[in-house]
Amino acid sequence: MKGVYALTEEIKKEDVKEEEVVETTEEVVEETNQPSELEEAQARAEEFENKYLRAHAEMQNIQRRANEERQLLQRYRSQDLAKAILPSLDNLERALAVEGLTDDVKKGLEMVQESLIHALKEEGIEEIAADGEFDHNYHMAIQTVPADDEHPADTIAQVFQKGYKLHDRILRPAMVVVYN
Amino acid sequence: MKGVYALTEEIKKEDVKEEEVVETTEEVVEETNQPSELEEAQARAEEFENKYLRAHAEMQNIQRRANEERQLLQRYRSQDLAKAILPSLDNLERALAVEGLTDDVKKGLEMVQESLIHALKEEGIEEIAADGEFDHNYHMAIQTVPADDEHPADTIAQVFQKGYKLHDRILRPAMVVVYN
Structure with missing residues (x-):
């Protein structure tokens, strides 16, 4: 100027x-x-x-x-690669949720998961918090359940798929169930 | 000009x-x-x-x-994140090499591996070929074994750790054993 x-x-x-x-x-x-x-x-x-x-x-x-x-x-240089990697993280979580894994396999999977999360974190990519109030900037409501005395409206009941952000930019929102 | x-x-x-x-x-x-x-x-x-x-x-x-x-x-925007992700790929390979994996676990691990390799490939990151002649631009010799009639000198005998490149740029060389 x-x-x-x-x-x-x-x-x-x-x-x-x-x-x-x-x-x-x-x-x-x-x-x-x-x-x-x-x-x-x-x-x-x-x-x-x-x-x-x-x-x-x-x-x-x-x-x-x-x-x-x-x-x-x-x-935002890592944005495209990070987005492309998120499905691998989802697959890892699904693999870890399989019943009857031996301790060795579980340990191996967890090691891969940790190293991936660590690599993403180093480049500024982190999971979006989804354990309190619903925020349409970060969360996408895919279902609602009735609120009650212990669960006030507009709070998150369950996370269907984790969301991730790169610094202040949303890579994908968290898919959640919301009390209503 | x-x-x-x-x-x-x-x-x-x-x-x-x-x-x-x-x-x-x-x-x-x-x-x-x-x-x-x-x-x-x-x-x-x-x-x-x-x-x-x-x-x-x-x-x-x-x-x-x-x-x-x-x-x-x-x-070269994906260079840093890609480098940080390579250890996860190594861990995945080690996990897949464990004896006695059930078919389900093996399938799950392979799915994660494929999706990771696919994500990297989309951003221009690929494994370095290491199945022919030794090239010091792409390979790092960590050991040598005697050459013979069937295995000429300066060819690769074994890959210890895979190498990767981003377009024309080496992210890390392949660690190999070379006939000498």
Whole structure:
């Protein structure tokens, strides 16, 4: 913004300068419709000064936009791969829920699950909390059950599928059952 | 590059124009050390034209660099998360190698493995081939075994740990045993 501001200031100054240019000799009167060499040079100087100031301001804007874009790209760079990995996490959970797993297998599965969750967390991806109040920004209600004295309305009764977010961005909402 | 080229051309033209400016009256002789109003305006015009052309060329360079950087960031955006996920794939393989898995568990593990490999592949991450000639760009030799008639030197005998690449970039080399 500073660049654009400075540009406006400079243009104002230019306008003032031009007004100060006054013809001083009588001979030039007959040539008023044809600009003198001096007037042409002055007009050219002004034109390029304005062009330069605009290019300079635009350059700063381009630089600023490029920086903002780079920061966004960096911050959300893992979004696509993370989204693609969520089904593997779901599959892992389903595998862990199978009855009659031996301790070895269970331990192996849990190790894979932990290392996946750890990898995601390192890149800013975390499970969305879904154990209190229902929030339509984070949760998707797929079913409702009647509220009662112990379970007030608009609280979460059950999580059908976990939700995940990358920093402040939702990768997918948690699918929940809500008291109503 | 076109912008910089155009700039050089313009500056050449400017130089020529300046040489054409010749004093035509005798009265000005005594003022030679003090530039006339016209000369000042011409110098200013030239100065700002050059400044403008340089700013314009620089603007194009900034834009080009920003585009190149954005493309690189896009292309390798999944690098960090992918690297962090590789140990989970290793753990999965170890879990699948355990003796006496039931068919259900095996199927579940394979499903997780397939979905992970699929997710990585969608983002450009693939296993490094390690079944032929040894290539130090892709493979790391951790052990050697004697070559013989059927196994020529510098071919891979065994893969200890799979390697992975993201497009053309190595995430980690394959750890291999090499015939020597």
